[in-house]
Amino acid sequence: RHRLLVSGRAEFTKLNRKLEKLVYDFITGPLNDEQIRAVEADGLEEQEIFKFVPTRDSDVARYLWRRGAQACITKQLCDRLWKSYPCDSVPGLADPESLKIVFDTFSQKYASVNPEKESMWRIMTREILESFSTQPASTQNPYEDIVLSISRMLRPIIHPSKTKTFESRLTEIVANATVLWSAAQKDTCRIWVSVNPPNDADGDGQWEAGSLKGIEPVQIQGDISIKHARFLCLFPLVVVMGGSGDEIVCSGQALFSDCVAFALGHHEKQESARLLAEQQRELRYNHRKNSMNSHSTIPAQSRAQDLPGGRPEP
Incomplete structure (x- = not known):
């Protein structure tokens, strides 16, 4: 088996567990008046990842705050660290995303013809793109910008006395994610991540449903299905693309649109609105x-x- 399939599978799985533990240890939802005002001022409950969080404190609310925070961190890792080609490093580039798509397409075609030459071309291209970066490297904390960006967004739902510890633990996760991705990009096989699971579980092993840890079984009368629910990506699908075909390094994890937590949260929001x-x-x-x-x-x-x-x- 390819080295990346063995070592990468263990490392990505470990990173996923660390991320899940982080949100369960530190994300509580708003606990005081200042945090409640900050949630309202920032419009957190209006964002897609938090839109089913009930207003009142409950097991369901805490669960959805945590899973939304996990999805937020995952998106930041994928958008800012786990990029196949860091085209946004090139200053003055009008459309870095389109250029990245061109490189990805070229890389995929080249790999089907000559995987070894494609890997050399891919590594050199990444090094050239990274050399354009104008961001000053911090010797103390090179991940500070990502960590502070996430911390600022999630501060209203982090336990008030644990913000600094949260940032310290998040820095470790970002550092691990950076080292892991850097090593993977230097491999002869192409690695690819996806943050777009299907709306419903497809049973092909690529995506798994996130656990309902923290939610007690609840009996609800009537139909509480919601048609406007979408998936929530908790951890990306990681795939190695080699000459013998694609293999899954790490299955993606998601809350699918039919997740009971969304339905429970939606029901609680409706009930709170009715009581109000x-x-x-x-x-x-x-x-x-x-x-x-x-x-x-x-x-x-x-x-x-x-x-x-x-x-x-x-």
């Missing part, structure tokens, strides 16, 4: 009732003042 509407109706009713009572006592008091001795009219 009832409270508002009750407040309006009590306000009108008190207003009417106060108006009805005014004429009687006025007549009492007009009678001799201030006595009420019989």
Whole structure:
């Protein structure tokens, strides 16, 4: 078996476990007034990865906050570190994504003709692209920008007393991801990642459903299916593309559109909205009732003042 299939499979799997442990250790959802205000100000609940998180604190809410945070970190790793060709390193390039697609297509075709020459060309091309980078390298923490970007976004849902520890653990994960990807890119086989699982589990072994750890079984009456749910990528599918065909290094992990957590979160959001509407109706009713009572006592008091001795009219 190819070296990358053996060592890479173990390393990517280990990284996935570290990422899952990170969010379960530090992501809690908002725990105080300041965090609640920050969630509302940043519009976190409106973002696609958090759109089914219930307003009130619950097991389902914490689960969806954690899984959304995991998807956020995974996306940052794939967008900023795990790129086949770092075309955005070239300054002044109008459309780096289109150039990356061209390189990927060329690399795939070249590999089918001569894998050894393709690997040499791929490694040299990456080195040339990386040499264009104008970002200053930090000797203390070269991953600081990625870590701070993630931390700023997730700060309202990180345990208030654990932000620094979260950043330290996240730095280790980003460092491991960088070293792992750098080694994989120097291999003779091409490695490819995907963050786009199907909306539903397809059973072909490429994608696995994320566990429902932390959610207690709940009985809900009626149909709570939601048609507008989409997948949530928790960890990418990693594939090695060689001369003998493609092989899975690490299966992707996702919450698919039919995940019960989405349905439970959606149900809780609807229930919270219903209770809030009832409270508002009750407040309006009590306000009108008190207003009417106060108006009805005014004429009687006025007549009492007009009678001799201030006595009420019989």
